[in-house]
Amino acid sequence: MKQDKQIKEFAKQLLKISLENGELSAERVDGVLKSLEKNPPRHHLATLKAYLKLVAREVAKSTAVISHAGAISPETATRIAAQLSSKYGRSIASVTREDPSLIAGLRVVVDCDVYDASIASSLATLETALS
């Protein structure tokens, strides 16, 4: 229990070191990993796992994953990223992914937040409304 907490605390410190101007820097993450490899901490594997989790969360926070059925222009993706950046007050990059199961439309995920404008989800809502 207590050990768990210490590892989490340590991982948090590592994450802090990995930020540059409040944003995750690939270069710094690389540096942290190299240094850990050179001087392995007491619970190396557990520490790496905890650190990975925090980094993944940080990446998720600054990435808008845009799933789409049908084509989407790079301009649209950029516009969505820009709008979300201003909404969250931090810079958010976009990644696009084709997902035919959406039928048509878009689904955007930023960390925990899901913005669903797909036909598949609307149909699901309609289905529950009518049942």
Place this chain on the structure above:
Amino acid sequence: MSSVIEQIEQQIANLQTKTVASNTGKIVTVGDGVAKIDGLSEVMYNEMIEFPGETIGIALNLEEDEVGAVVLGEATHLREGDQVTCTGKLLSVPVGKGMLGRVVDALGRPVDGKGNIESDETYPVEKIAPGIIERKSVDQPLMTGIQAIDSMIPIGRGQRELIIGDRGTGKTTIAIDTIINQANINKVGLASGDPNFRPVYSIYVAVGQKNSNVARTLGVLEEKGALEYTIVVSAPAADSAANQYLAPYTGAAMGEWFMSNGMDALIVYDDLSKHAAAYRQMSLVLKRPSGREAYPGDVFYLHSRLLERSARVNEDNGNGSLTALPIIETLAGDLSAYIPTNVISITDGQIFLETDLFNQGIRPAVSVGLSVSRVGSAAQVKATKQVAGKIKLELAQFRELAAFAQFGSDLDARTKAQLDRGSRIVELFKQPAFNPIPIEQQVGVLWSMQNNYFDDIDVSQMVSASDALRDFLVSRKESLLTAIREKAKIDDDLAEQLKTAVDEWKASFA
């Protein structure tokens, strides 16, 4: 038909434009009815969350990097990685008069096989108790029908009176008697057509009990015609700890509906010891730090926020009330254990039942010395005050004297008279289970006691004498009983009538 098509067209039109925003997370671990979730950054404490398969949970532990939630109902289909969604809503349950006569689970869903429940309103399971401004002090009686309680430990509407004692001392019986008595009073009052009559509706919350016990209680309520004024919320021992944790709050929400709508309700929590145990179990699985007797640190708040919801609301806000009878089971009569001390400190008094008394055949086994009602005497009807004013003191003195009288045979006349009186009162207060006595009959019997009509009756005949007197009053002096009930005090005229009636009875009772 066409309206359905219009509706669908409308909904399809909405499809094109609507973006649904939601806050989600993923299950990290799930087991024992508890899920740890990564994500859900926007979730509120006590918010309802949605798992796959229309399964609902409540977020209880909001930690920095994880949310701990209890799953309500079946959780075996949930897997690591499953998506969980915030609903933005606090858990709510159906409320209203349509719930009366029904048995529901911790989520307010019917479990009695009597079909759907008509209810178009829901209340949140957790609610802020009425503020100090809206509250009014207790000043209307809530009659239990149990003579020892109504005369010595009177309860008022909006009060929180704890029923406490070891297993098998008659705690549940007292609560059920009180519910039956409300039904009896409701029937008479509603039939009288009195516009000022205020019925009392009851909610019985069964936590962690065996199904057979709940079934027995239901049977009694039905047989006594009390079920139609009662809602039963059942989270039996076979239910998950989460459901047992939730059931009292669900019952409270249903009670609050009556209170908020200007009506009076009574809620029984049977029992809060099992409720605390369910909470402890949940907390252990959620790995919350624990303290005394392995309960989590906030177990006090568990019961204080529940009992805070009972109140009497002032006239400007509808004049409703919610009276609570929480039940606590002690081990070997120990009132100093953690949960008993906590609940004693947040109630307005307690009815303490003693195993020794129960085993001696003194039932209900109310301990006069250790029972108290801190606010109820303001609500006691005048008639009872007039005939029962001194009884608690007389009984307490009797207990003291009785202990010491065992040693000496030469007692002075005054001591002997006190002992005689005391042992007769003890007999008078014996009362079988599920037979609440209307207040006017209680007054008739106690008046006779006060006026020495029982003094020459052998102590062993006291129970049958008081039964006979009540039978006589019911069958022969109905208008006198009605007058006592309606006037609620004994004036010269009623005293005269009582004297005539009891003289007549005494002559016939050999």
